[in-house]
Amino acid sequence: MREDRERGSYSVGRARREKILDVAIANFAELGYSQTSMAKIAQDAGLTGPGLTHHFPTKKHLLVAVAERRFSMLRELAEEAPEDVDGTGPLRQMVRLSGLLHRQPGMVELFVLVSAEAADPTSAAHALYVARYETVVAALTESFRTSVEAGFLRADLDYDGIARECIAVADGLQLQWVLTGRRIDLLGLIRNHLERLAPAILVSGRAVDLSDELRPARS
Amino acid sequence: MREDRERGSYSVGRARREKILDVAIANFAELGYSQTSMAKIAQDAGLTGPGLTHHFPTKKHLLVAVAERRFSMLRELAEEAPEDVDGTGPLRQMVRLSGLLHRQPGMVELFVLVSAEAADPTSAAHALYVARYETVVAALTESFRTSVEAGFLRADLDYDGIARECIAVADGLQLQWVLTGRRIDLLGLIRNHLERLAPAILVSGRAVDLSDELRPARS
Numbered sequence: 001m002r003e004d005r006e007r008g009s010y011s012v013g014r015a016r017r018e019k020i021l022d023v024a025i026a027n028f029a030e031l032g033y034s035q036t037s038m039a040k041i042a043q044d045a046g047l048t049g050p051g052l053t054h055h056f057p058t059k060k061h062l063l064v065a066v067a068e069r070r071f072s073m074l075r076e077l078a079e080e081a082p083e084d085v086d087g088t089g090p091l092r093q094m095v096r097l098s099g100l101l102h103r104q105p106g107m108v109e110l111f112v113l114v115s116a117e118a119a120d121p122t123s124a125a126h127a128l129y130v131a132r133y134e135t136v137v138a139a140l141t142e143s144f145r146t147s148v149e150a151g152f153l154r155a156d157l158d159y160d161g162i163a164r165e166c167i168a169v170a171d172g173l174q175l176q177w178v179l180t181g182r183r184i185d186l187l188g189l190i191r192n193h194l195e196r197l198a199p200a201i202l203v204s205g206r207a208v209d210l211s212d213e214l215r216p217a218r219s
Numbered sequence: 220m221r222e223d224r225e226r227g228s229y230s231v232g233r234a235r236r237e238k239i240l241d242v243a244i245a246n247f248a249e250l251g252y253s254q255t256s257m258a259k260i261a262q263d264a265g266l267t268g269p270g271l272t273h274h275f276p277t278k279k280h281l282l283v284a285v286a287e288r289r290f291s292m293l294r295e296l297a298e299e300a301p302e303d304v305d306g307t308g309p310l311r312q313m314v315r316l317s318g319l320l321h322r323q324p325g326m327v328e329l330f331v332l333v334s335a336e337a338a339d340p341t342s343a344a345h346a347l348y349v350a351r352y353e354t355v356v357a358a359l360t361e362s363f364r365t366s367v368e369a370g371f372l373r374a375d376l377d378y379d380g381i382a383r384e385c386i387a388v389a390d391g392l393q394l395q396w397v398l399t400g401r402r403i404d405l406l407g408l409i410r411n412h413l414e415r416l417a418p419a420i421l422v423s424g425r426a427v428d429l430s431d432e433l434r435p436a437r438s
Binding site: 032033034035109112113115116117118119120121122129130133134137158161162164165167168169170171172173175176178179180184185188189192193196197199200 | 251252253254328331332334335336337338339340341348349352353356377380381383384386387388389390391392394395397398399403404407408411412415416418419
């Protein structure tokens with residue numbers, strides 16, 4: 001019973017935190033990060049000022065929490081990935097993931113901002129961001145290695161480096177997407193990169209078509 | 220005569236500006252951007268406070284000027300590129316360029332910071348940065364197209380997109396280089412990406428070795 005209650009209370013706190021984050025992301029997307037006030041977020045989330053700052057002391061904390069949510073999504077998606085049946089699994093996973101992030105308005109802009117913030121080693125976000133980033137690189141590397149063990153991907157390549165390249169393409173193109181006012185075909189360019197990468201890493205050396213992964217999920 | 224004098228005065232101002240930038244970059248590299256004061260930069264450059272702020276009103280202006288210098292270097296290198304004799308010219312250019320940036324301590328960190336700054340649309344750096352960025356994408360796209368016209372590169376590909384991918388890899392890996400405390404092989408990973416890209420864009424479809432471009436230039 002006690003355990004249930006604690007879990008319940010934890011869930012309520014977590015749900016409120018998630019609600020605040022939803023409200024913050026919506027406001028950041030609409031008004032821009034710098035133009036959004038903590039007062040407005042509190043109001044839209046149905047909280048008092050102290051109610052909000054109990055969860056997120058400053059707007060920077062919200063920005064970091066957005067990054068954390070993004071990293072969690074990445075991790076969950078990596079864990080939920082269907083078994084790789086032909087070596088294209090990790091690439092399909094990258095495309096699905098990019099599509100998912102892309103469909104959340106404002107998330108890309110916020111991620112670019114938080115990367116910027118975290119790149120400054122004196123920033124509070126730095127250490128957390130570094131750790132989370134390495135987790136994502138490690139997860140993607142691991143999924144490549146699983147496909148190597150299954151005999152689908154070449155065993156003589158540096159998959160940590162390839163994972164970093166895939167993530168760099170996604171990060172770098174997101175920066176360009178923000179800088180060009182969303183005028184580049186972000187998902188198309190990410191997909192092109194992965195489709196060109198495929199023959200170089202597949203044991204079969206064959207061409208692949210990743211367009212199916214860009215259709216919205218049915219769930 | 221008058222023209223000579225004006226040119227002379229312009230050169231002196233320009234030389235002083237470049238000197239200040241050298242001092243600023245060295246300080247940013249050693250102390251970090253946020254820990255470097257305008258007073259320290261003025262002192263090291265042999266200027267009074269007002270002497271410095273005449274050229275750069277704030278530290279943010281210095282940060283933007285660092286980005287401008289980087290973009291100028293990119294443009295100059297693009298213009299100086301030897302004629303492409305086999306279709307690998309634009310790729311060799313990217314590797315040389317990355318090597319050049321990599322050899323300047325602190326420039327990578329500063330570029331990551333300025334990207335961050337510029338990604339915020341309310342920032343003073345935004346418009347300038349957007350324009351300079353597009354110049355670099357256009358220059359690289361143009362050099363791919365020249366190689367297409369020479370018959371070396373496939374004519375059926377989206378070279379604007381490929382240029383954006385190459386720049387994204389460099390930008391994204393630079394972010395990771397900063398986040399990992401320079402523990403990744405930045406130039407090796409950039410080179411690997413371009414060597415995998417080559418067979419996909421060359422009419423000949425052949426493999427290429429870009430390692431020669433990583434040797435320091437003799438000049």
